[in-house]
Amino acid sequence: xxxxxxxxxxxxxxxxxxxxxxxxxxxxxxxxxxxxxxxxxxxxxxxxxxxxxxxxxxxxxxxxxxxxxxxxxxxxxxxxxxxxxxxxxxxxxxxxxxxxxxxxxxxxxxxxxxxxxxxxxxxxxxxxxxxxxxxxxxxxxxxxxxxxxxxxxxxxxxxxxxxxxxxxxxxxxxxxxxxxxxxxxxxxxxxxxxxxxxxxxxxxxxxxxxxxxxxxxxxxxx
Amino acid sequence: xxxxxxxxxxxxxxxxxxxxxxxxxxxxxxxxxxxxxxxxxxxxxxxxxxxxxxxxxxxxxxxxxxxxxxxxxxxxxxxxxxxxxxxxxxxxxxxxxxxxxxxxxxxxxxxxxxxxxxxxxxxxxxxxxxxxxxxxxxxxxxxxxxxxxxxxxxxxxxxxxxxxxxxxxxxxxxxxxxxxxxxxxxxxxxxxxxxxxxxxxxxxxxxxxxxxxxxxxxxxxxxxxxxxxxxxxxxxxxxx
Amino acid sequence: xxxxxxxxxxxxxxxxxxxxxxxxxxxxxxxxxxxxxxxxxxxxxxxxxxxxxxxxxxxxxxxxxxxxxxxxxxxxxxxxxxxxxxxxxxxxxxxxxxxxxxxxxxxxxxxxxxxxxxxxxxxxxxxxxxxxxxxxxxxxxxxxxxxxxxxxxxxxxxxxxxxxxxxxxxxxxxxxxxxxxxxxxxxxxxxxxxxxxxxxxxxxxxxxxxxxxxxxxxxxxxxxxxxxxxxxxxxxxxxxxxxxxxxxxxxxxxxxxxxxxxxxxxxxxxxxxxxxxxxxxx
Numbered sequence: 169x170x171x172x173x174x175x176x177x178x179x180x181x182x183x184x185x186x187x188x189x190x191x192x193x194x195x196x197x198x199x200x201x202x203x204x205x206x207x208x209x210x211x212x213x214x215x216x217x218x219x220x221x222x223x224x225x226x227x228x229x230x231x232x233x234x235x236x237x238x239x240x241x242x243x244x245x246x247x248x249x250x251x252x253x254x255x256x257x258x259x260x261x262x263x264x265x266x267x268x269x270x271x272x273x274x275x276x277x278x279x280x281x282x283x284x285x286x287x288x289x290x291x292x293x294x295x296x297x298x299x300x301x302x303x304x305x306x307x308x309x310x311x312x313x314x315x316x317x318x319x320x321x322x323x324x325x326x327x328x329x330x331x332x333x334x335x336x337x338x339x340x341x342x343x344x345x346x347x348x349x350x351x352x353x354x355x356x357x358x359x360x361x362x363x364x365x366x367x368x369x370x371x372x373x374x375x376x377x378x379x380x381x382x383x384x385x386x387x388x389x390x
Numbered sequence: 391x392x393x394x395x396x397x398x399x400x401x402x403x404x405x406x407x408x409x410x411x412x413x414x415x416x417x418x419x420x421x422x423x424x425x426x427x428x429x430x431x432x433x434x435x436x437x438x439x440x441x442x443x444x445x446x447x448x449x450x451x452x453x454x455x456x457x458x459x460x461x462x463x464x465x466x467x468x469x470x471x472x473x474x475x476x477x478x479x480x481x482x483x484x485x486x487x488x489x490x491x492x493x494x495x496x497x498x499x500x501x502x503x504x505x506x507x508x509x510x511x512x513x514x515x516x517x518x519x520x521x522x523x524x525x526x527x528x529x530x531x532x533x534x535x536x537x538x539x540x541x542x543x544x545x546x547x548x549x550x551x552x553x554x555x556x557x558x559x560x561x562x563x564x565x566x567x568x569x570x571x572x573x574x575x576x577x578x579x580x581x582x583x584x585x586x587x588x589x590x591x592x593x594x595x596x597x598x599x600x601x602x603x604x605x606x607x608x609x610x611x612x613x614x615x616x617x618x619x620x621x622x623x624x625x626x627x628x629x630x
Numbered sequence: 631x632x633x634x635x636x637x638x639x640x641x642x643x644x645x646x647x648x649x650x651x652x653x654x655x656x657x658x659x660x661x662x663x664x665x666x667x668x669x670x671x672x673x674x675x676x677x678x679x680x681x682x683x684x685x686x687x688x689x690x691x692x693x694x695x696x697x698x699x700x701x702x703x704x705x706x707x708x709x710x711x712x713x714x715x716x717x718x719x720x721x722x723x724x725x726x727x728x729x730x731x732x733x734x735x736x737x738x739x740x741x742x743x744x745x746x747x748x749x750x751x752x753x754x755x756x757x758x759x760x761x762x763x764x765x766x767x768x769x770x771x772x773x774x775x776x777x778x779x780x781x782x783x784x785x786x787x788x789x790x791x792x793x794x795x796x797x798x799x800x801x802x803x804x805x806x807x808x809x810x811x812x813x814x815x816x817x818x819x820x821x822x823x824x825x826x827x828x829x830x831x832x833x834x835x836x837x838x839x840x841x842x843x844x845x846x847x848x849x850x851x852x853x854x855x856x857x858x859x860x861x862x863x864x865x866x867x868x869x870x871x872x873x874x875x876x877x878x879x880x881x882x883x884x885x886x887x888x889x890x891x892x893x894x895x896x897x898x899x900x901x902x903x904x905x906x907x908x909x910x911x912x
Binding site: 172175179182183186187242250251253254255256257388 | 695696697716717720721725727729731733734735736740744745747748749750777
């Protein structure tokens with residue numbers, strides 16, 4: 169299973185390096201989201217700075233939808249699931265591999281967005297350790313849920329609208345936890361973020377476990 | 391036939407219960423101290439609605455589990471899950487509306503980010519997504535299995551959402567609904583009316599479920615019978 | 631015919647059948663892709679599936695590699711009961727479909743290595759297998775390092791075929807493999823198929839390429855599909871003759887069956903339209 173996971177993760181990342189869709193499309197999209205927030209809530213940073221954490225994570229959440237769609241789009245377009253099933257790869261390995269690839273891309277994206285938030289909203293990135301911990305646990309949770317729902321919706325012709333509808337509500341606790349953790353860190357109270365970080369960790373562990381177990385049956389339906 | 395009669399009796403009982411609840415709730419029970427005029431009447435409806443919502447989703451999740459478990463895999467569980475989720479979504483909507491109606495005279499706002507209300511709103515959206523997934527066309531077993539997995543994944547989120555939102559609220563000041571203190575005002579005829587409310591709404595849930603389930607079963611049977619005709623048509627293609 | 635008491639799997643293994651289908655029905659939603667297919671394919675046979683568009687040829691191939699669920703009837707492929715477990719057969723069968731399952735951004739070689747490693751080879755083995763498959767398919771020069779997205783349709787076909795060749799499956803399921811190939815490519819494909827049979831594999835292919843006698847030149851027999859069922863199943867040689875394992879030097883035209891027109895289908899729900907003939911491997 170792990171061998172297959174590494175194989176799939178490497179394949180996905182290599183495709184991303186070649187096609188640079190994440191770099192050329194998803195990152196600019198996230199930047200555009202930040203700018204739109206700025207337009208909506210600016211021009212002074214009075215409203216933006218306190219909201220910086222929330223806006224950051226909303227932008228991340230929207231970008232996750234794109235990243236997941238891309239992850240499944242590379243699997244030979246419409247017959248995504250057929251290709252994966254025929255390949256002989258262990259489904260749990262496919263889940264972990266794709267998830268890991270998405271998480272890696274998310275972390276890079278978050279680094280860029282953090283810089284954007286510091287620049288555009290005037291936020292000072294204090295409590296870096298908590299910020300980082302929140303990013304890692306949140307990204308793992310989002311990646312796991314993303315791959316599950318990506319696979320669920322990949323066969324449907326309405327997948328572009330179905331995926332956000334399914335994914336975003338389920339990811340609400342991640343948004344909540346990550347935002348609160350970041351808020352605590354940014355306002356100089358990193359110690360208080362523990363409860364949020366544990367929430368994020370529970371979410372991540374739970375959904376990685378669910379995905380590992382459920383991905384086999386998930387791929388199987390037609 | 392016996393099932394039909396039982397169902398009809400059930401429906402009548404539910405209806406009678408609801409009428410009685412409304413009558414008692416609106417006219418017979420007294421106004422409670424501390425509640426703006428009349429809003430206590432919602433007490434007889436809002437908690438029962440929320441209660442039905444929870445059992446509906448619980449039922450949907452349990453049925454999904456049973457469907458996925460190989461030993462108990464049977465299409466009836468898929469139908470149950472779908473029916474229950476649909477009824478659940480309706481009741482969630484009603485819960486939100488009744489909660490909102492409560493909020494307006496009580497705190498002056500149509501909405502408050504109270505843990506229960508927020509969780510309910512998220513549940514609403516979660517299960518709307520579940521229903522959307524069920525409507526995606528495909529083989530019956532495909533749809534059933536996909537929906538069952540999605541239902542479980544969504545349900546696992548519910549406690550997390552609730553705890554997250556509770557923590558979120560507990561760190562802030564603001565209007566909170568305190569269920570405990572509310573119930574301390576409930577006694578006498580109010581308590582009986584409340585109980586009647588719970589019972590009649592539960593009966594209504596069962597009645598709605600039974601009908602929805604039967605609808606699904608009929609639809610499946612129509613599909614199966616259509617299969618024989620479809621195969622015959624297909625064979626006919628080969629005739630030049 | 632089937633012996634009454636034996637399970638389909640045991641029967642298929644006993645008769646050395648690579649594929650054994652009985653009244654197999656497969657659905658897409660409500661539409662019957664396959665409306666009761668009865669077919670036996672012995673190990674080492676090359677079977678040509680023929681029939682009009684929409685007859686179910688692709689669906690039959692997809693059923694045999696476990697992609698399409700079996701709604702009713704029985705299907706035993708390579709000793710595995712498809713009703714019980716569709717997944718086991720996927721690594722044993724090599725499927726070449728209309729879609730190529732290749733990754734556009736990866737090069738030919740990278741695609742091959744990924745596919746081979748995915749089906750179980752180690753990194754080193756995959757490299758060797760990929761190299762030999764590429765050379766067999768004449769994918770040389772700058773092609774191995776070219777991203778698949780930049781290739782022509784015929785080159786992509788050859789790459790997809792190279793994946794199958796590299797995996798060396800026991801059952802080859804080829805859906806119109808000659809489409810999109812030039813003359814050289816088609817001849818190469820025929821050679822490869824004969825080599826595969828020589829190595830003990832069974833090949834089922836659907837093709838519009840017909841020889842003089844109306845069947846594909848290298849096929850042992852032609853199976854006509856229409857309306858999701860087998861309507862004609864004529865064998866090249868009679869069942870009494872032992873089937874040679876090695877490819878014959880030349881297939882004498884007399885051994886080819888005359889092309890059978892799709893006959894009128896007997897009343898539905900009657901006997902299967904043809905007698906399934908079990909092939910015996912010498």
